[in-house]
């Protein structure tokens with residue numbers, strides 16, 4: 001028997017400043033592997049993640065629907081409480097403290113009541129150990145992404161949500177980041193927003209595709225990407241396109 005999903009989103013509706021942005025989103029995130037949240041620009045991927053985490057911008061609110069994490073209703077729960085339940089989040093802008101060192105960024109991410117897996121983090125990202133005293137703002141984009149991912153893996157999380165981790169990275173760094181995500185996914189399920197379909201093909205087991213604030217497809221990620229016509233229809237790009245190597 002397969003285990004229940006770690007996250008279930010159902011009938012989620014969100015308004016931002018009077019605009020109806022999410023129009024009844026529903027999907028499950030399995031308790032293992034990588035689930036890709038896909039769709040063209042502006043369809044509502046980041047808003048979905050932010051609604052799940054209680055991080056909607058000013059003027060944004062959930063008007064209907066439900067979010068269940070690990071058996072608990074977390075709809076409209078304060079973010080700190082949701083995070084304490086065991087969700088790690090690496091936002092699109094990476095959210096690191098540029099003026100603090102790598103070590104300080106990691107220390108700030110230590111969640112009380114959780115074990116802190118520095119061995120794992122330094123095994124996955126040896127560079128973060130050698131650069132522990134360096135200010136995060138002086139790191140390359142790829143290294144900053146490592147810090148963002150490392151912070152999510154430091155604590156005991158039951159789900160890690162990663163928003164566009166390869167955006168703006170050079171192809172070689174995209175490959176490195178993909179390898180790290182692959183290793184991370186062996187330990188914890190990932191919900192991944194990613195535009196680079198080569199990365200999605202390599203990592204994702206299941207795919208959820210949004211369009212105009214609604215789910216228009218759910219299913220096996222590789223099956224979807226193997227169907228070029230369907231991929232183009234849903235995502236507006238060919239299944240072999242990518243903005244970097246993976």
Ligand SMILES: Nc1ncnc2c1ncn2[C@@H]1O[C@H](COP(=O)(O)OP(=O)(O)OP(=O)(O)O)[C@@H](O)[C@H]1O
Pocket residue numbers: 016017021039040041042043044045046047048057058
């Ligand atoms: N703070 C905000 N105020 C007004 N509208 C917003 C705000 N944030 C998002 N939106 C609108 O909500 C819609 C969905 O945006 P969202 O960022 O969720 O899309 P996305 O699929 O993540 O896109 P991208 O791939 O470009 O990041 C867009 O039309 C966007 O303009």
